[in-house]
Amino acid sequence: MIKVLLVDDHAVVRMGLKMLLNSLPDMEVVGEASEGNEGIEMALEEKPDAILMDLSMPHGKDGLSATGELKKLLPETAILILTMHDDEEYLFRAIQAGASGCVLKSAPHNELVNAIRSVCQGDAYLHPSAQKRLMEEYLGNLKEDGSDTYQLLSDREKEVLTLIAKGYSNKEIAEKLVISVKTVETHKGNLMEKLQMKTRPELVSFALKKGLLGYGIQ
Known part of the structure; x- marks a missing residue:
């Protein structure tokens, strides 16, 4: 129920x-x-x-x-x-x-x-x-910038990014992926550097555009 x-x-x-x-x-x-x-x-x-x-x-x-x-x-x-x-x-x-x-x-x-x-x-x-609007915006961004920085991320960094965007804390991510909180923080720092982002809202917006939350373009 x-x-x-x-x-x-x-x-x-x-x-x-x-x-x-x-x-x-x-x-x-x-x-x-x-x-x-x-x-x-x-x-x-x-x-x-x-x-x-x-x-x-x-x-x-x-x-x-x-x-x-x-x-x-x-x-x-x-x-x-x-x-x-x-x-x-x-x-x-x-x-x-x-x-x-x-x-x-x-x-x-x-x-x-x-x-x-x-x-x-x-x-x-x-x-x-x-x-529909998110997909249109995503496609527009791809036309403006041919590079896809998402491909720079490792598989583990992509997992961490998705969980961050879904609202999980570092501790919760560590428990889900069976790694230490320190390792999560390292992955988070690395992916933010690769994506050239500084805040959590930027990561959420990026994840939405990439379709990492279950909708949009993969």
Whole structure:
């Protein structure tokens, strides 16, 4: 059973989502919150598998800020951003904050359900139009720069890059790859030098363009 927490400032939206998800055999809504701070408190109490997080909440903490805090407190919980904004800026900001993906509020019910199941399996999810724009941007970058720095990375560095982009800490990466934290830090330093990048958001953006999170161009 997938335990889901709803964080949205519109009671009618929460009611509709709750009715939809509770009607499914593998999902259960374990809590509702109307703003980010309340959502954080409830998430710590209920330990949900997935959180549907509204992006724009005028009262209290907004969705992006709450997502950033929750990924530090509950790194294993998947956060799916619900948004009305079909905009690249919001998309990248959500991913950088630690979200596993984004779904438009106008999306069909089956797309939302599939997105929840997908992120709970450890995959990332983007709505189709966002995937298309990311691929177009990736192709545009390739035309502007014929060199593919990704090929400079070793297989292990590629693994570390993918896990970093998925939001795992150095310690969690070390446990997954059965290596020391120091070795992870070395790989991270080497790949950032090869890619000429200095920050984690840059790595996440690069990984998105490379399709390392389960979508896009490989």
